Amino acid sequence: MIRMIAALVRKDVKLFFRNQFFALITLLGLAFYLLVYFMLPATVEERLPFAIYVEGMAGGLTGTLPLGEDELSDGLTIVTFDSQAALIAAVEKGDYLAGLVLPADALAAVRRAEPISLSLYYAPATPLEVRNALNSVLTAGFNSFAGVAGVTRVTEVLGQPVDAPLPLRDRVLPTLVLTILAVEIMGLATLIVEEVEHRTAQAVLITPLGTPQFFASKAVMGIGLAFVQVFAIVAISGKLAADPLLITLTLLIGCLLITGIGFLIAALSRDMMSVIGWGMLVLIVLALPSFTLIFPNIGSSWMMYIPSYYLVDTLHRTINFSAPLGDVAPNLLALLIIGGGTLVIGSFALRRRFA
Amino acid sequence: MAQYAVSAQDLTYRYGDLLAVDHISFDIPEGEVLGFLGPNGAGKSTTVKMLTGQLRPASGKAVLLGKDIAQNTNAVQAHIGVLFETTNLYEQMNAVENLTLFAQLFGVKNFNALTLLEKVGLGGREKERVANYSKGMKQRLMLARALINSPRVLFLDEPTDGLDPVSSQTVHALIREAAQNGTTVLLTTHDMVEADKLSNRVAFINKGKIVVLDTPAALKQAYGKRALRVEVQAANGATEIREVTLDADDTPQKLHDLFQNERVITVHSEEATLEDIFVKITGRGLHG
Known part of the structure; x- marks a missing residue:
């Protein structure tokens, strides 16, 4: 049985690379993904864009405030707003790490050493250490201006803090992995559809080879082809070092899901064009959870209903935060169940197609 | 040893409301060439699909080499060869690669693709991609593929359809040689001359039923x-x-x-x- 599956896999690999379209897409794609990864910034943006609105000064103080060349102002850009609503909207949008609303009588009150309360609006993606630093700077600054400790109280509003800042390339890596996998869905589905379209499946299935072995060979091919590529990109990016075993396991289970979806698309498609049609639709849906890593503001709880969420989230946490197996086990279990289920449903649908 | 190489017993198949094969029964002794003749849509291909394990009969059974193929599909398929009417080769591979793949699937030991290719007249063209072959060359390669496992039963569906006379003669010679070596052949064809030349007996199928089954000579005597x-x-x-x-x-x-x-x-x-x-x-x- 293994001999037959191995013969079919060898044949599929040969045919895959003789299909110039998919061979080119695969090799160029891999090169392109690596290029994108390495061209993205490896460091976090060190500029601190800060918004400010002084109550009662609408229209009177807008634009970028000039700052000195001292250490405190290094990298700090302060932009004033003419209304509290405009400030909140800009911070919410993520244009500024934080925004301060200064009450009209704040400076006079500080001068009189009276307690003041400041409202600081944070963007959801503003890291915790930046929040702490800004809170400390503002509290200390106003206290020293008053000459009395403990007069200033800073209230945080808006989004929850994130743990640590991440370079863009690290946030994009799970998206690249998912894109490669989604393209491989189309490659796998095309291989199967071509076997049906050209009736070669009929020829091989009239040998001692059974339908389960035929599907097994396609599954090995699908998982293998997808895995080699995503493993290569994670390894070349240097992120595999975070936890080689756990990351490899996650990628393998992810490939299981992708193979199941590939089977489903093959069962639904009549030719290569319909494979591409279904494949693009699936690619868009599967990619949604990965976008939340790049644009944290668009995250929503319903993303958890997209199977790729568990792959993306697990990869993100393992690759970027070295999360241990215990932390991501529920995700992996969900991915395994969904991936295995998809493979079973896909095989069943394909079997019906072949019947 | 089975008494008959092929035994169709009350085979029936439906496509929805259409009764494609209507309680067909016939036997083919080992080493016989049976010509299976009938117009398009008569039920020939459906019968062959049931006999080769590609379709499960709605009722009745197909016994090949003493085994019910529905119960022993892969075991029986190891001993049969099928030449399909439509070309279904891996066109991006060459002839040797195509044959080697099927030899591996059949578990043929010490397989020599070149010898088989010489036999079907494709020697010297073995490294070319099949996509570049003519229809006759593809048909001869498919016949070579059907012979890879030295089958005990050979199913040939329109083996010379659209071929030039030289290719047709090569195919005929190979069918005769297989039959002389004891292979049972079920030859589905539209070509009456071909059926007459190659078949020991012929079966006429019409509207899903076998209407007559006898030797060509006996039929000619009876109806001529x-x-x-x-x-x-x-x-x-x-x-x-x-x-x-x-x-x-x-x-x-x-x-x-x-x-x-x-x-x-x-x-x-x-x-x-x-x-x-x-x-x-x-x-x-x-x-x-």
Whole structure:
């Protein structure tokens, strides 16, 4: 049985690379993904864009405030707003790490050493250490201006803090992995559809080879082809070092899901064009959870209903935060169940197609 | 050893409301070539699909080499060879790669693709991609593929359809050789001459039923006209036809007179062709 599956896999690999379209897409794609990864910034943006609105000064103080060349102002850009609503909207949008609303009588009150309360609006993606630093700077600054400790109280509003800042390339890596996998869905589905379209499946299935072995060979091919590529990109990016075993396991289970979806698309498609049609639709849906890593503001709880969420989230946490197996086990279990289920449903649908 | 290499027992198959194969039964002894003739949509391909394990019969069973193929599909398929009507080769691979793949699937030990390719007349073209082959070359490669496992039963679906005469002769020679080596052959074809030349017996299938099954000679005797058709040249130079009945008392005298008194150009027996017989039995042509 293994001999037959191995013969079919060898044949599929040969045919895959003789299909110039998919061979080119695969090799160029891999090169392109690596290029994108390495061209993205490896460091976090060190500029601190800060918004400010002084109550009662609408229209009177807008634009970028000039700052000195001292250490405190290094990298700090302060932009004033003419209304509290405009400030909140800009911070919410993520244009500024934080925004301060200064009450009209704040400076006079500080001068009189009276307690003041400041409202600081944070963007959801503003890291915790930046929040702490800004809170400390503002509290200390106003206290020293008053000459009395403990007069200033800073209230945080808006989004929850994130743990640590991440370079863009690290946030994009799970998206690249998912894109490669989604393209491989189309490659796998095309291989199967071509076997049906050209009736070669009929020829091989009239040998001692059974339908389960035929599907097994396609599954090995699908998982293998997808895995080699995503493993290569994670390894070349240097992120595999975070936890080689756990990351490899996650990628393998992810490939299981992708193979199941590939089977489903093959069962639904009549030719290569319909494979591409279904494949693009699936690619868009599967990619949604990965976008939340790049644009944290668009995250929503319903993303958890997209199977790729568990792959993306697990990869993100393992690759970027070295999360241990215990932390991501529920995700992996969900991915395994969904991936295995998809493979079973896909095989069943394909079997019906072949019947 | 099984008494019959192939035994169709009350085979039935439906496509929705259409009864494609209607309780068909026949047996093929080992080493026999059975011609399976019928017009498009008569149920030939569906019957072959059931006999080769590609379709499960709605009722009845197909027994090959003593085993019910529905129960022992892969075990029986190890001993059969199938030549499909439609080309279904891996066109981006070459001939050797195509044959080697199937040899591996059949578990053929010490397989030599080149010997088989020489046999089907494709020697020297083995490294070319199949996509570049002509229809005749593809058909011969498919026949080579069907012979990889030295099958005990060979199913051939329109093996020479659309081929040039040279390719057709090669295919015919290979079928004869397989039959001489004891392979049972089920030959599905539209070509009456081919069926007549190669088959020990022929079965006519029409509307899902076998309407007649016998040797070509017996059918011709039963349905043909026992007469000679003689072409003679008349005194004015024109060609005239004379017919001489074979079973009459004065047949020898009539023939003698013809050769004595007239200039005979050709003499043909007026036996019916298989197509004539098919039309006579079913009331429809084989190409309809």
